[in-house]
Amino acid sequence: MMRLVTRGLMFGNLFEVRAPALVARYNRALEHLTGKRTELEEFHIDISGYSPEIGDEFNDEFYLNPDGFNRKFILLSIDQKKCPLLNVRLSMSQDILRSYIEQNEEQLFVLTARDAVVGELINSVYSVDSPSDLFTIRTIEVEADTIGSDVEASEELSEKIEQFMKHKDGWWDDVLIAEMIELSKRTGNILRDPIHLARQTFEQKSFYTSHFGGIYLFRDVQEPGIINVNGAHDLTDLSLEYNCSLDNHYEIAAFLKINDLVEQITNTTLMTNSLAVLQQKMDFLVIDAAASNDEDLSNVSRRDLRDLRRKHRQDLPEAYHSLEKLMKSIIAGQQHFDLKPHDPAYFYLLRSKNHANKRLVNMLLSQLTPLDFRQLFICHKDAFYSAYRSWSDAKKSYVARFLEEEYILDKSGARMQLFGPEPAMEENEPEIEPAIWQGPWGPASMEQ
Structure with missing residues (x-):
């Protein structure tokens, strides 16, 4: 695979983590999420903060996504929005992460300047035991905060400020004032520079998952359908107009045509x-x-x-x-x-079609x-x-x-x-010069 790596065709356009401060920040975030730390002094990460080098080190390519449905993420920079997502288990994860970063770019820029932002894509289900459980996937909620819980502290401070302003005797509430002072040491002036990362929910009706050998589920079309890639699991109990395996070309063709896709x-x-x-x-x-x-x-x-x-x-x-x-x-x-x-x-x-x-x-x-x-x-x-x-x-x-x-x-x-x-078809990654591209593990000396 190294001939792909050295040409930027695999693990390309990742965010480089080399500065000691960023490595230390990543380690704090990694320990916060997984209880582990990396011994590497430099590595590369994707849009979710996953590093293929650390995956090799841990012998676990899913160390940020152990169940395959609730992907954890580490943001060191908003520049990660330009990166691809590796080890995709659910097709919508990359779009959700990129959309979240873009919608909260200003806040994330401020927060990542001093700390790592960690979070999770919280699915409406935590695990699936059979293909039928895929139908319970409806929404994905993005929850994020810094390692030091600055967003939570900011929200708590906002509540205390509101309490202080509402009560006419607030000036004499020494405990409340002391609590506000302590919180402000962590958050700064939230009136001038508010810190807020709202929980955002994304609805997902159609998607691909690598679970169960690969399944395409289309729900937001005229005639819903499910396509089983390798046919390893029996989907006959799923009540859909179109329910077929990847080698059933007639059924797939009919599904694509009737839905004008x-x-x-x-x-x-x-x-x-x-x-x-x-x-x-x-x-x-x-x-x-x-x-x-x-x-x-x-x-x-x-x-x-x-x-x-x-x-x-x-x-x-x-x-x-x-x-x-x-x-x-x-x-x-x-x-x-x-x-x-x-x-x-x-x-x-x-x-x-579009x-x-x-x-x-x-x-x-x-x-x-x-x-x-x-x-x-x-x-x-x-x-x-x-x-x-x-x-x-x-x-x-x-x-x-x-x-x-x-x-x-x-x-x-x-x-x-x-x-x-169609902009959605773009991989949203910058154009690179293959001759100077380095990527994970540096340039390889031989092709494999």
């Missing part, structure tokens, strides 16, 4: 560059076939791809041949394409078209990393190089081309 990329009124997108998807299928036949994929050019396509034509998947036929029809001027769900290329032609669940639908589509490694990387990082581990070394090298050169250098342009103008 997707559109064809070959609709030229939507994508003027649909031919280029289709060609790239076909190239990815060629690369997979060539890699399976132990071809050398280093420095593959467009001409090399044509040669590989001819050489391994008998090994290309049915999806390729279907896409090739479609390309010829488009070039010939045909405007209407009516592929059926049984066609291997069916889902390669779809992308989500709606509240756009990111979730594109995530689902990426799992239905796993050979399109670029979309898998953009929309479903965990599925990408899992697939990557099983690939040949030649394919790993090609994919890492392609993503570095064709995606990282222009992420916003690639996402616009593939998914259209």
Whole structure:
């Protein structure tokens, strides 16, 4: 995986914790939440404060999210809002954390200047024992304070000030005045610089969870549905109009169509560059076939791809041949394409429409078209990393190089081309220069 790390394709855009004061502050917060401390003198953290280096140190990648439903977080800086979320168990967690930071940015800026802010995404359930328990997930409440409980102290001081102002004999209440003075030593002048982090509640109706082998749950659509990724759990007792496994393409296609969730990329009124997108998807299928036949994929050019396509034509998947036929029809001027769900290329032609669940639908589509490694990387990082581990070394090298050169250098342009103008699809991470990127554990000396 180190070839991904060194190219900024894994653990990229994390917040660096190197200053001794920040390390000490993180340790106090970590001990406050988990009872543990790190011996590391520098490390990197994601938007929630999770560090992959500390995860290695503890041999526990879920040390801030042990139950998978109530993620704890540590904020050292509001700059963490630009970071990704690692080890995602619930798809909405990153959006909730980013929204919370942005809505409380001014207060968090003041608080993190002197202390770490710790908190928790409190789910409406604390654990799930069966897939049916997922339906009890309705809201997520964000609760946060500094390690020294400055927000709580501020709220207590506010109450005492109100009590002091309301009672005409407040000036003679020595105990009340003494308590106010002690609290103000911690909070400062809350009349001039108020400290307040309101509990915020986020409603979640549709989401993906990695629990139970992976489940997509759509509730805020016309015909609700649940999609079981690996089919390891029996969901037949769940009363939904659409209840299917990931390999049931007809059911999934019907669900997406009846709820008007997707559109064809070959609709030229939507994508003027649909031919280029289709060609790239076909190239990815060629690369997979060539890699399976132990071809050398280093420095593959467009001409090399044509040669590989001819050489391994008998090994290309049915999806390729279907896409090739479609390309010829488009070039010939045909405007209407009516592929059926049984066609291997069916889902390669779809992308989500603009709606509240756009990111979730594109995530689902990426799992239905796993050979399109670029979309898998953009929309479903965990599925990408899992697939990557099983690939040949030649394919790993090609994919890492392609993503570095064709995606990282222009992420916003690639996402616009593939998914259209939808800010929610952005990973909300700054553009980086791969050549100077360091990341966790520094630059690696060898690829793995």
